[in-house]
Amino acid sequence: MSQTISPTATLEEAPASADAGTTRRMTLSMGPQHPSTHGVLRIMLELDGETVTQARPEIGFLHTGIEKQCEDKNWQQVIPLTDRVDYLANLSNNLCYCLAVEKLLGIEVPPRAVWTRVLLTELTRINSHLVWLGTHALDLGAMSMFFYCTKDREEVLKIFEMFSGQRLMTSYFRIGGLALDHPRGGLEAVKKFIEIFPSKIDDYETLLDNNPIWKNRTVGVGIVPVDTLLAWGVTGPMIRAAGIPWDARKDEPYSGYQNFEFDVPTRTENDVYARYRVRMEEMRQSVRIMSQALEGMPDGAYIADAPKAVLPQREKMKTQMEALIYHFKIVTEGIRVPAGEVYQVIESPRGELGYYIVSDGTSKPWRLHMRTPSFGNIQALPLFCEGGLIADTIASMGSMDFVLGDTDR
Amino acid sequence: MSLISEQLQEDALVLGLTEKFPGALESASMQLEQTVFYIDPAQIVPVSEYLRDEHRFNRVSSVTAVDWYPQEPRFEVVYLLHSIPNNSRLRLKCRLTGTDAKILSVTGVWPGANWYEREVFDLFGITFEGHPDLRRIMMPDDWQGHPLRKDFPVHGHKYDYGQGN
Numbered sequence: 001m002s003q004t005i006s007p008t009a010t011l012e013e014a015p016a017s018a019d020a021g022t023t024r025r026m027t028l029s030m031g032p033q034h035p036s037t038h039g040v041l042r043i044m045l046e047l048d049g050e051t052v053t054q055a056r057p058e059i060g061f062l063h064t065g066i067e068k069q070c071e072d073k074n075w076q077q078v079i080p081l082t083d084r085v086d087y088l089a090n091l092s093n094n095l096c097y098c099l100a101v102e103k104l105l106g107i108e109v110p111p112r113a114v115w116t117r118v119l120l121t122e123l124t125r126i127n128s129h130l131v132w133l134g135t136h137a138l139d140l141g142a143m144s145m146f147f148y149c150t151k152d153r154e155e156v157l158k159i160f161e162m163f164s165g166q167r168l169m170t171s172y173f174r175i176g177g178l179a180l181d182h183p184r185g186g187l188e189a190v191k192k193f194i195e196i197f198p199s200k201i202d203d204y205e206t207l208l209d210n211n212p213i214w215k216n217r218t219v220g221v222g223i224v225p226v227d228t229l230l231a232w233g234v235t236g237p238m239i240r241a242a243g244i245p246w247d248a249r250k251d252e253p254y255s256g257y258q259n260f261e262f263d264v265p266t267r268t269e270n271d272v273y274a275r276y277r278v279r280m281e282e283m284r285q286s287v288r289i290m291s292q293a294l295e296g297m298p299d300g301a302y303i304a305d306a307p308k309a310v311l312p313q314r315e316k317m318k319t320q321m322e323a324l325i326y327h328f329k330i331v332t333e334g335i336r337v338p339a340g341e342v343y344q345v346i347e348s349p350r351g352e353l354g355y356y357i358v359s360d361g362t363s364k365p366w367r368l369h370m371r372t373p374s375f376g377n378i379q380a381l382p383l384f385c386e387g388g389l390i391a392d393t394i395a396s397m398g399s400m401d402f403v404l405g406d407t408d409r
Numbered sequence: 410m411s412l413i414s415e416q417l418q419e420d421a422l423v424l425g426l427t428e429k430f431p432g433a434l435e436s437a438s439m440q441l442e443q444t445v446f447y448i449d450p451a452q453i454v455p456v457s458e459y460l461r462d463e464h465r466f467n468r469v470s471s472v473t474a475v476d477w478y479p480q481e482p483r484f485e486v487v488y489l490l491h492s493i494p495n496n497s498r499l500r501l502k503c504r505l506t507g508t509d510a511k512i513l514s515v516t517g518v519w520p521g522a523n524w525y526e527r528e529v530f531d532l533f534g535i536t537f538e539g540h541p542d543l544r545r546i547m548m549p550d551d552w553q554g555h556p557l558r559k560d561f562p563v564h565g566h567k568y569d570y571g572q573g574n
Contacts, residue, residue: 060546060548060549063547065556069563071563072563103441104441231521233469233522244493246493251496252496252498340440341445343443345498352470356471369471371471371473375524376471379521379524
């Protein structure tokens with residue numbers, strides 16, 4: 001509670017007419033433990049009745065110094081740290097880091113690894129969007145959505161577990177390719193999933209698309225002019241729902257996305273409902289990309305043949321002297337990355353994810369900066385809330401789809 | 410005259426900048442097919458405005474810094490610019506000394522630089538003059554020191570648990 005309303009001031013003390021016509025503002029601390037902030041975000045709301053007059057987001061509660069830790073790790077040891085940035089888009093973070101380091105090293109990744117990366121990163125997008133849909137709908141009162149989404153997400157997590165041995169912290173990509181080849185039955189499980197999943201999207205849409213309560217809460221809510229969104233650094237489905245078709249997969253293709261056919265869904269209404277529609281379409285497009293990746297999955301090596309950057313195969317180590325030496329060098333010293341710097345951008349489920357890496361030629365990164373989509377989006381939060389109702393704040397926040405670990409790093 | 414790499418001699422950005430702001434462009438190079446400009450820190454705001462208005466760099470993807478301790482000038486402030494209409498990216502860098510680590514804020518050019526500059530201020534101790542709300546963003550308000558500086562330890566800070574006070 002704020003100081004503006006003193007708890008000791010009673011109604012008798014203040015004459016009834018003194019309040020009439022004057023505005024009494026109340027400050028409300030929303031979070032850091034509020035369920036709809038999905039993590040530890042604090043928003044200081046200044047309220048005039050039900051209307052939000054000022055919103056000040058405060059972050060940093062989850063700051064773990066990942067960028068500092070990365071400077072103290074070998075290049076390969078950084079990969080598990082990138083998982084922990086965004087618990088819903090681990091593989092996107094793995095991918096962005098690996099692509100950046102591969103650019104610095106100048107190694108080419110074999111096609112099987114490229115295709116698998118695309119397959120699993122799109123599965124990550126579905127995973128992230130399912131959690132977003134479930135929690136967003138839960139916040140707005142559609143509780144059953146959460147159960148449906150969690151149930152279907154379980155299948156995605158099982159696939160991740162098959163491939164990497166982990167449900168959340170996958171660390172499946174390596175500099176130069178993948179950690180392991182596909183597990184037995186892995187691709188069949190993905191195939192089965194994408195055969196069933198489109199009908200599940202239809203089910204979700206049946207529940208929400210024309211649901212009057214859902215539409216009342218979302219249509220026309222959280223509109224901010226598109227130029228303001230861009231100037232404030234908002235990215236991802238947020239700007240695509242405002243009519244900007246920018247998607248790093250199309251505009252700055254990475255990891256072989258230019259070989260896949262897919263559309264970038266956009267809307268022009270720029271409200272919470274439009275963002276919901278964009279993400280639903282994105283899940284369909286992800287399925288489309290995944291089925292192409294499955295069909296064209298090449299055979300061959302799953303990791304590059306780059307002796308100075310990639311651990312040699314076990315078989316080679318037992319028979320070749322050089323392989324044994326490289327193995328020893330990589331394990332004891334880590335790989336050396338040529339001095340230089342790179343900024344690699346990919347399209348994470350939340351928007352533009354960028355890794356800016358500076359190498360000084362040693363076996364540890366000199367500086368690793370993560371440009372995370374949630375950080376860029378969340379700083380625009382006041383624009384969405386101010387002037388609206390408290391209830392609309394919840395709807396706007398849900399439509400931004402932020403992860404606080406991704407924000408605070 | 411400034412140091413401009415060969416493939417950028419005819420570049421429209423380089424020509425425009427050298428004509429409009431003589432001396433502002435310290436050097437220009439391509440690194441792994443990405444354009445990098447070193448800019449005189451005193452002119453960062455007019456250069457940013459020019460790039461936004463004339464070359465349609467309508468958003469700043471991120472602002473960050475690199476600490477080259479113990480070299481001097483130790484800090485580099487890095488602006489990662491992005492133009493959606495032209496689908497191009499540009500990296501601006503400004504060198505700052507450790508004794509005078511301050512630069513003008515670009516929040517007036519791109520409001521989205523706001524939190525990124527606060528983050529650099531918090532973690533590197535670089536002051537952005539003219540920033541509307543320059544407070545710590547990640548660390549607690551009463552924190553001592555700036556964690557991403559190279560002379561700040563990774564382990565064994567005084568708040569270390571187990572050490573006691």
